[in-house]
Amino acid sequence: MTEDFGPAIASVDTGLRINGRSVTTDATIDVHDPASRRTVAQVADGGPDHARAAVDAAAAAFRAWADTTPRERGEVLRKTYELMVADTDRLAALMSAENGKSLADAKAEVAYAAEFFRWFGEEAVRSDGDYSVAPASGARTFVTHQPVGVAALVTPWNFPAAMATRKIAPALAAGCAVVLKPASETPLTALAVADLMKEAGCPDGVVNVVTSSDSGSLVSAWLEDERVRMISFTGSTPVGRNLLKQAAERVVNAGMELGGNAPFIVTADADLDEAVKGAMIAKFRNGGQACTAANRFYVHADVADDFVARFGKAVEALSVGPAADGSDVGPMITEKAAKGIRAILDTAVAAGATIAHQAGAPEGWYVAPTILTDVAPDAEILTGEIFGPVAPIVTWTDTEDMLRQVNDTEFGLAAYLYAGRLQDGLKLAERIEAGMVGVNRGLVSDPSAPFGGVKQSGIGREGARDGIREFQETRYFSVDL
Ligand code: NAP
Ligand code: MG
Numbered sequence: 001m002t003e004d005f006g007p008a009i010a011s012v013d014t015g016l017r018i019n020g021r022s023v024t025t026d027a028t029i030d031v032h033d034p035a036s037r038r039t040v041a042q043v044a045d046g047g048p049d050h051a052r053a054a055v056d057a058a059a060a061a062f063r064a065w066a067d068t069t070p071r072e073r074g075e076v077l078r079k080t081y082e083l084m085v086a087d088t089d090r091l092a093a094l095m096s097a098e099n100g101k102s103l104a105d106a107k108a109e110v111a112y113a114a115e116f117f118r119w120f121g122e123e124a125v126r127s128d129g130d131y132s133v134a135p136a137s138g139a140r141t142f143v144t145h146q147p148v149g150v151a152a153l154v155t156p157w158n159f160p161a162a163m164a165t166r167k168i169a170p171a172l173a174a175g176c177a178v179v180l181k182p183a184s185e186t187p188l189t190a191l192a193v194a195d196l197m198k199e200a201g202c203p204d205g206v207v208n209v210v211t212s213s214d215s216g217s218l219v220s221a222w223l224e225d226e227r228v229r230m231i232s233f234t235g236s237t238p239v240g241r242n243l244l245k246q247a248a249e250r251v252v253n254a255g256m257e258l259g260g261n262a263p264f265i266v267t268a269d270a271d272l273d274e275a276v277k278g279a280m281i282a283k284f285r286n287g288g289q290a291c292t293a294a295n296r297f298y299v300h301a302d303v304a305d306d307f308v309a310r311f312g313k314a315v316e317a318l319s320v321g322p323a324a325d326g327s328d329v330g331p332m333i334t335e336k337a338a339k340g341i342r343a344i345l346d347t348a349v350a351a352g353a354t355i356a357h358q359a360g361a362p363e364g365w366y367v368a369p370t371i372l373t374d375v376a377p378d379a380e381i382l383t384g385e386i387f388g389p390v391a392p393i394v395t396w397t398d399t400e401d402m403l404r405q406v407n408d409t410e411f412g413l414a415a416y417l418y419a420g421r422l423q424d425g426l427k428l429a430e431r432i433e434a435g436m437v438g439v440n441r442g443l444v445s446d447p448s449a450p451f452g453g454v455k456q457s458g459i460g461r462e463g464a465r466d467g468i469r470e471f472q473e474t475r476y477f478s479v480d481l
Contacts, residue, residue: 002325003093003325005094007090009097009098014041016044016050018210019056019204020198021204029043029045031185031187032185034100034334035323035330037335045214052221054208055222055227057177058179058205059177062149066146066147071124074124084110084114085111088110091110092107094188094189095160098186099330100287100332102287102326102328109162113193114165120172120173123173124468126465139479139480139481140481145475146473147176150176150178151171151229154181155183157333160182160183164180164193173468177205178206178208179208179210179222180210181219182211191211223250224246230254231253231255232254232471233255234257234291236258237457244256255460255462256460257452260412260414261295262292263432264278265299266297266299267420267428270420275418278441278443279391282438284328287329287330287332288388288390289337291414293386293387296394298405302397304373304393308356315391318359319359320361320366320368329359330366332367333365334365337387338364341386341388345367348379348390351379352374352376353372353381371391372391373393375393376394412454413435413452414435415438417440419440434453436453448464
């Protein structure tokens with residue numbers, strides 16, 4: 001049984017969304033289905049004029065939106081949550097079509113993405129302040145959190161729905177109006193989400209979406225616009241660094257969710273079946289194309305053979321192919337990405353690594369899920385994001401030495417560890433330089449938890465209570481009674 005993504009694709013208007021209207025452009029961007037490698041849609045290609053028009057709309061809508069009651073904003077978010085959940089099949093089909101991810105991954109993403117609307121619909125009404133007496137003067141200090149203003153949001157292709165909703169929902173809860181630029185590989189999902197928001201009663205101009213083949217010029221136009229007070233970016237570290245430099249010019253608030261290089265540690269007394277379950281999620285969810293993906297495995301030498309055998313069995317059972325066929329692992333996002341990952345794999349093998357287990361993969365933009373053993377602790381494959389279904393395994397015996405290797409990276413987003421004794425696991429977790437550590441769990445993403453990285457993996461947190469604060473300015477009024 002093969003799914004037909006055609007109706008889902010045809011359901012999305014391909015124009016820009018500016019001030020509640022669809023805007024077409026002469027030029028268009030081709031959207032590919034990575035499984036068939038065919039163009040499945042052509043969306044509008046916005047330029048700096050559209051960037052300005054989107055900010056015009058957001059700036060005009062901002063005050064009225066900020067002045068709505070928190071409950072009103074919360075209700076729009078809650079309604080969007082309900083509409084998204086009811087629309088799960090269409091949204092999942094869209095993501096499988098434009099991103100290639102398996103339908104199971106796509107459905108899980110819809111649930112995760114929608115949850116940000118529910119969570120921040122609830123948080124909208126809990127943004128508290130403070131009232132206190134200044135110790136020396138006796139003046140009264142009122143602390144309040146007000147919306148930062150117009151926020152520019154820039155999102156990647158690997159989670160087309162969730163990376164957008166994780167920004168839109170807290171921004172709107174705070175009272176901000178937004179301009180969003182989704183990745184050019186996956187614009188359809190973001191456009192569909194914007195339309196659901198309109199249906200949920202979001203006023204015109206509060207959420208604007210501009211797709212563009214020239215992301216640099218578009219985002220620069222936003223960063224140069226004095227009405228834009230926040231840039232929230234999710235993507236690669238080099239682009240994030242570049243945007244931080246631009247944001248510095250006008251001292252724009254910045255939230256950065258950047259690249260990762262997550263270690264996955266297995267101790268000698270870990271439950272190996274559980275560790276394999278966690279490893280399958282941490283490594284192969286989304287075909288390994290996740291910023292939180294386990295990128296390097298550190299398995300205690302005493303259990304390495306056993307772990308690899310069990311992990312290998314699970315990997316060899318993976319079906320690789322088009323999402324439409326119900327496969328576990330889909331294609332990579334582009335041909336360039338697939339070639340890059342295969343090159344990383346080849347380099348590792350040339351440097352002495354062994355392909356211990358591998359699943360079969362069809363022709364096209366696919367990469368065979370692979371477990372590599374005999375990986376040296378200083379191997380190149382451990383230093384950068386693989387962003388694909390390849391699992392290099394390093395063995396260790398000395399805890400301090402392993403921790404040194406684990407922390408020897410400029411990244412610090414996610415980490416995973418499996419330990420038999422929880423106190424050992426927590427002790428290790430405290431020593432790992434990462435914003436998020438999964439302890440006996442292979443998944444850390446959760447709308448109610450503060451997602452983000454340390455070191456060069458980012459600045460700020462998304463989700464949880466922290467997420468809304470990113471889109472607020474803390475202000476106080478000093479009052480002499
Ligand atoms: P990317 O190339 O940095 O692109 C991310 C977004 O930035 C896209 O919308 C892209 O637009 C835009 N962009 C690219 N160059 C730009 C420029 N010079 N100026 C302004 N905007 C620009 O990243 P990606 O390849 O899409 O995504 C993969 C990366 O994202 C990985 O490093 C991954 O770890 C990271 N990521 C991090 C998180 C997190 O929460 N920490 C989550 C998911 C992904 P175009 O598509 O039009 O080029
Ligand atoms: Mg890109």
